[in-house]
Amino acid sequence: MTHVIQVQQLTKSYGPVRAVDGLSFTVRSGEIFGLLGPNGAGKTTTLSIIEGILPPDEGRVEVLGLDVSVRPREVKRRIGVQLQQTSLIRELRAWEQVALFGRLYGVRMDRKRAQELLARVGLDARANAYPDALSGGQRKRLTLALALVNDPDILFLDEPTTGLDPQARRALWDIVRDIAAQGRTVVLTTHYLEEAEALCHRVGLMDGGRLIALDTPAGLIRRAGLAAVIHVHATTSLQHLAHRPEVLAIHQEGQRFRIHTRDVAATLQALTRETGVDASSIHIQQPSLEDAFIQLTGRRLHA
Ligand SMILES: Nc1ncnc2c1ncn2[C@@H]1O[C@H](COP(=O)(O)OP(=O)(O)O)[C@@H](O)[C@H]1O
Ligand SMILES: [Mg+2]
Structure with a gap:
């Protein structure tokens, strides 16, 4: 590499x-x-x-x-x-900006080539537009071209x-x-x-x-070492699963359980052996990059 x-x-x-x-x-x-x-x-x-x-x-x-x-x-x-x-x-149309930039770089860039480059960023239909007539996204695509x-x-x-x-x-x-x-x-x-x-x-x-x-x-x-959370409905208690090595914590509210686990697959396997678990209620919440950012830097990215 x-x-x-x-x-x-x-x-x-x-x-x-x-x-x-x-x-x-x-x-x-x-x-x-x-x-x-x-x-x-x-x-x-x-x-x-x-x-x-x-x-x-x-x-x-x-x-x-x-x-x-x-x-x-x-x-x-x-x-x-x-x-x-x-x-x-x-003062320059989209394709004219591309042509001008081409000249600045010493690249042959006639109208046809400029048009092709605009097509690569999905702007071919706007080749004749002036920057003020473009949306924010279109302007970003033009500068990308x-x-x-x-x-x-x-x-x-x-x-x-x-x-x-x-x-x-x-x-x-x-x-x-x-x-x-x-x-x-x-x-x-x-x-x-x-x-x-x-x-x-x-x-x-x-x-x-x-x-x-x-x-x-x-x-x-x-790397942030964050747990995933399994949400599940069960008619029996699941508190004994807390002894499993990968399970960090279990929270219960009535028949609703939140199981914090470092190994989703292992915990799910244990859950399927339980009676009283409503399989259709299982919902897995994976940690996000945002969670990792908070864990690694000690703060939120957007205050
Ligand atoms: N030309 C500059 N003169 C003085 N301080 C600057 C200048 N450019 C950036 N800074 C300062 O340097 C730090 C990093 O800025 P910058 O590289 O623009 O960060 P980012 O792109 O991640 O927002 C900030 O504290 C910013 O205020
Ligand atoms: Mg910046």
């Missing part, structure tokens, strides 16, 4: 504020990698350093085997960047769905998945837990400029 990004011991301060504080991680070729954290965690600063837009105070970044501080121009040619704040040009004009190996998306409604967010997830399926690596930031869980192969939890944990969403949940 090749690493396309290597970040080593990165630090960056703005005056007294330590925005990035000793960050190290690697990104693998072809994965969708997410930096998840609250506002001010240092996500944008980290991306800007990796993209070669901002110099770090200390540390080293390699992108596609190139040291970003030594060869920033070569790196920029091979990456695509969608900034958190987008700067579309009000701009980030693709140079056919980059790695795409950086800074909060690609912030401010979008759930439907537009899901549409954008599909586009990002398509882009990754073409063999590109995607690095994105988000403060939406469900986005990290749904979209990212691996997620780095950031808080206060540091990386708290880095794993797959399922791995982060496992």
Whole structure:
């Protein structure tokens, strides 16, 4: 497995504020990698350093085997960047913005090619529209198309769905998945837990400029050591199940039981041997990435 990004011991301060504080991680070729954290965690600063837009105070970044501080121009040619704040040009139609960006990158980008690129982000029907006439989701898709004009190996998306409604967010997830399926690596930031869980192969939890944990969403949940909860109706007492090694606690309200367990399968097996259990009432509540975030950082992502 090749690493396309290597970040080593990165630090960056703005005056007294330590925005990035000793960050190290690697990104693998072809994965969708997410930096998840609250506002001010240092996500944008980290991306800007990796993209070669901002110099770090200390540390080293390699992108596609190139040291970003030594060869920033070569790196920029091979990456695509969608900034958190987008700067579309009000006087240009969607396809004209794409054509202009193509020229800036020295890529041949006539109307037909611009149209094809817009089709990749589902915007071909809006090729003649000016930015002000586009919805928030369409504007995000247009800036995504701009980030693709140079056919980059790695795409950086800074909060690609912030401010979008759930439907537009899901549409954008599909586009990002398509882009990754073409063999590109995607690095994105988000403060939406469900986005990290749904979209990212691996997620780095950031808080206060540091990386708290880095794993797959399922791995982060496992690592937090949280129990699942089985909800069930039973006409007999189930309290004796509390002695099972994987069962952490049992709460009872009348005939309703909540069983906290580290091993759902084992507890379910024990439950099926019980008489008086209404199998159709069984409902399993798995811990979420949000639960893991609280467990690992000691606080909620959204206060
Ligand atoms: N240009 C800047 N000047 C001063 N402080 C900044 C600047 N950019 C970011 N910061 C501070 O650095 C910290 C990290 O910011 P940022 O990287 O934007 O985090 P995030 O993208 O996770 O919200 C925050 O405390 C923020 O206020
Ligand atoms: Mg940011």
